[in-house]
Amino acid sequence: MxxxxxxxxxxxxYISRRGGSFDEAKxxxxxxxxxxxxxxxxxxxxxxxxxxxxxxxxARHLWIRKYNLNSRNIDIDEAGQLTEQEEPLxxxxxLLDFLENAGQKCMDLLKAFYYDxxxxxxxxxxxxxxxxRSATVQKYKCLxxxxxxxxxxxxxxxxxxx
Amino acid sequence: MNEIKQIEDHLFNQxxxxxxxxxEAKLILDSGLQENVTWQQKTYTLVKQxxxxxxxxxxxxxxQQLFALKEHRSFAQKIxxxxxx
Numbered sequence: 001m002x003x004x005x006x007x008x009x010x011x012x013x014y015i016s017r018r019g020g021s022f023d024e025a026k027x028x029x030x031x032x033x034x035x036x037x038x039x040x041x042x043x044x045x046x047x048x049x050x051x052x053x054x055x056x057x058x059a060r061h062l063w064i065r066k067y068n069l070n071s072r073n074i075d076i077d078e079a080g081q082l083t084e085q086e087e088p089l090x091x092x093x094x095l096l097d098f099l100e101n102a103g104q105k106c107m108d109l110l111k112a113f114y115y116d117x118x119x120x121x122x123x124x125x126x127x128x129x130x131x132x133r134s135a136t137v138q139k140y141k142c143l144x145x146x147x148x149x150x151x152x153x154x155x156x157x158x159x160x161x162x
Numbered sequence: 163m164n165e166i167k168q169i170e171d172h173l174f175n176q177x178x179x180x181x182x183x184x185x186e187a188k189l190i191l192d193s194g195l196q197e198n199v200t201w202q203q204k205t206y207t208l209v210k211q212x213x214x215x216x217x218x219x220x221x222x223x224x225x226q227q228l229f230a231l232k233e234h235r236s237f238a239q240k241i242x243x244x245x246x247x
Contacts (some may be wrong), residue, residue, distance in 0.1 A: 004224050009241060016244040025245075030221045034214055096212055107212050114206060115213025140166045147166075147198070147205045154204070 003033065007052050011059045018063060028066070032058040041117040095153055099146060106142035113139055165195070169202045 008029050015025035032055050039045050045054070099107050109127055112118045118126070124135035171177040172185050189195055228234045229241075 001224050001227070004221070004228060005237060008228075012241050012244050022242065022245045026225060030218055030225075033221060034217055037217060092208065092211060096208060096215065099208065099212070107209070110209045111213045111216065114209045143170070143202070143205060144166050146208070147201045150204050150208065151197075151201045154201075 003051070007033075007055050010052055010056055014056060014059060015063060020063065024066075028059050028062045029055075031062055041115075095150065098153060099149065103142075103146060103149065106145055109139060109142050110146065165198065166202070169195075169199050173199070173203060173206070 008025075011029045011032065012022070012025045015021075015028060020028075035058050036051075036055055109123065112123050112126060113120070120132040120135050120139075123139070124130070124132055127135065127138075129135040129138060168177070168181075168185060172182070177185060189199070229238045
């Protein structure tokens, strides 16, 4: 909430000056926060960078990319980052919905470790396991379970294999 | 479970060099293992997309609060004014 209150105005101002709409500002801001969060949990951020300036930097790249202006100036690293931001394919959506319903606990556990980058001790605490070891065992069990589901479902949704 | 871990170490480059050689040899010989590597890769991608989906849902909830609740009215008006020209 704080981050939204302090940083959304900065990005909204930038996007409005370039002729973007409120909804475009919202989408770009939210995508920028996602990328910022991912860098943050991976400890890849230079601590001297100020949060707002960083978000504005990402937002600018996203805006430029959206309109394909000046695209030669985006460096490869940044461009690579942004391609990952591509929306999941429709069939991936289907699979995500399925996994959310059928195996939410596993998905949340896997998310905590692989996406939020919590360490095993933190995962164990958050999910009520007795220790790192049992949380690790559970993590691999979940990974296997989800992998098998993906495999099974993918065979029924043929197009999933890109 | 051992295989799952080996695949993970392989995909994340966490295996030591000796194990890497062994694993790569197995990969050539075992097409079932190759398939599992592919599915596991997909699984990590899905977990990432799941994480993004959840994070975006949280952001959207904050957005809705800021632009719908009375207590944030002046903030919302200030932002909307930027787009009214």
